[in-house]
Amino acid sequence: MNKPGVIDREGLNRLIQTLIGRGYQVVGPTVRDEAIVYDNVFSIEDLPAGWTDEQEGGTYRLKKRSDDALFGYTLGPHSWKRFLHPPERRLWQAQKDSLDFDIVPEQPDNTKYAFLGMRSCELHAIAIQDKVFIQSPHTDLHYQSLRQNALFVAVNCGQAGNTCFCVSMQTGPKVEAGYDLVLTEILDDSHHSFLIEAGSEAGKNILEEVKAGPAGAGEIKKAEEIVTNTAKQMGRAMETGNIKELLYENLEHPAWGEIAERCLSCANCTMVCPTCFCSTVEDVTDVAGDHAERWQKWDSCFTMDFSSIHGGAVRNSTQSRYRQWMTHKLASWQDQFDTSGCVGCGRCITWCPVGIDLTREVAVIRESTTCQEENFSGSEAQNENS
Ligand code: SF4
Ligand code: SF4
Incomplete structure (x- = not known):
């Protein structure tokens, strides 16, 4: 300028x-x-x-x-x-x-x-x-x-x-x-x-x-x-090509269960993330009932109450909550807001108490999918040769 x-x-x-x-x-x-x-x-x-x-x-x-x-x-x-x-x-x-x-x-x-x-x-x-x-x-x-x-x-x-x-x-x-x-x-x-x-x-x-x-x-x-x-010094990298399709096609991937064994559902990743925006409201009154206030507070898709509707929580396992968070960040955010929900700041990796790393989790899913495709084309070639 x-x-x-x-x-x-x-x-x-x-x-x-x-x-x-x-x-x-x-x-x-x-x-x-x-x-x-x-x-x-x-x-x-x-x-x-x-x-x-x-x-x-x-x-x-x-x-x-x-x-x-x-x-x-x-x-x-x-x-x-x-x-x-x-x-x-x-x-x-x-x-x-x-x-x-x-x-x-x-x-x-x-x-x-x-x-x-x-x-x-x-x-x-x-x-x-x-x-x-x-x-x-x-x-x-x-x-x-x-x-x-x-x-x-x-x-x-x-x-x-x-x-x-x-x-x-x-x-x-x-x-x-x-x-x-x-x-x-x-x-x-x-x-x-x-x-x-x-x-x-x-x-x-x-x-x-x-x-x-x-x-x-x-x-x-x-x-x-x-x-x-x-x-040139980036500590992590994430392959983003077709990431939306990759995640949508792998909603039942065993990786989600493996992550859930480590994830504490503590919500740290959502609190430190600069794009996560979810909130809840709480109403408070004084003892006499003369004065009431409504407060908005940060909330997280990792809490059980977050998905609670009549009859209970929709996402009642850690596996479903982590999958919801990561697929929203990297896939459905694109449908909703025409952009990724992740800017690559790395805070969710640093501040996760057990070091869960979304770049690694994406790579695990991508790699297994690539292996499946290679095995499939390998067996097709074998069939053609036999
Ligand atoms: S790396 Fe992405 S998902 Fe993690 S905190 Fe930063 S913006 Fe959020
Ligand atoms: S910070 Fe780590 S342990 Fe806590 S909810 Fe997020 S992924 Fe799970």
Whole structure:
């Protein structure tokens, strides 16, 4: 949209102050409880300087880097959905008077969030949630209000994690759309700077106030190399060709039973997933029965109650619940929203307590199907020869 500029650490601090000065609540990465989470950020002092993360199936550890990188980690347990689609929120209140009761609806939240440090896969995840909450016949006014006010400051990934597979899902690692500003952190023995580029009028306007210096050809080339190298480091890969048909044709595959022997039905995978959007409602009253409230809370297809209708739960085995989750993510989501429900962030692999890995499970089903086809064509050839 306009020429890239360059800022140093102080320039990044100026960016944060500019956003705060314009009334934004800046949320970005910070270290808490031995993880990098998203929380309010007031200066670069709040960012996870010199920290990185090591991830594997069922494992997440923070580790010190040998440098002072501010965005030198991959992804933590939080995703931005906790701000745009919070884990719990009140929908309305009812107050009893002498003869009747009044319903007091909740007003949409007008907070202006500026999200700092968003990765490409996370921008894709928000685009998917937009389809669910805004571009559908039933607009979620709360989400819509927060989404319209939000400003996105993205960062190109400088390293990939062991559970990342955004390249397979075509969602990263290069930030290409949906951002207001995008940074690439450039760090060597003598320099620590950020290539910064605007992707919207709002971003351009902010960039003018931040006063970035002009980017040289060397810095632009270096930034491109960083993201190209990240793409080569993906810890996981998933073959996505005909994945919808593959899963629909294998609803009775023995792999589902094998996964169920390990799966705890704990719902962690759905809580950390940036695209999972299911919720339930709970009604509460005071002891006197004068005041009632309805709350919306995140729910998960892994709970027994989730599929409960008259007569009991429809999916009453872990096998059926895992199959529902994975086939929805990778297959029926395509029918429903014309996109995959997975952006390859790898959180469900890292934060699964037993390390269940959907890339592996897809590969197991695909491999067995390929073997069956090979055996079938092998026996056909034998028959023809005999
Ligand atoms: S299914 Fe797993 S890898 Fe895919 S977007 Fe959700 S958490 Fe990330
Ligand atoms: S797949 Fe893992 S994270 Fe998801 S419900 Fe089963 S045990 Fe929990």
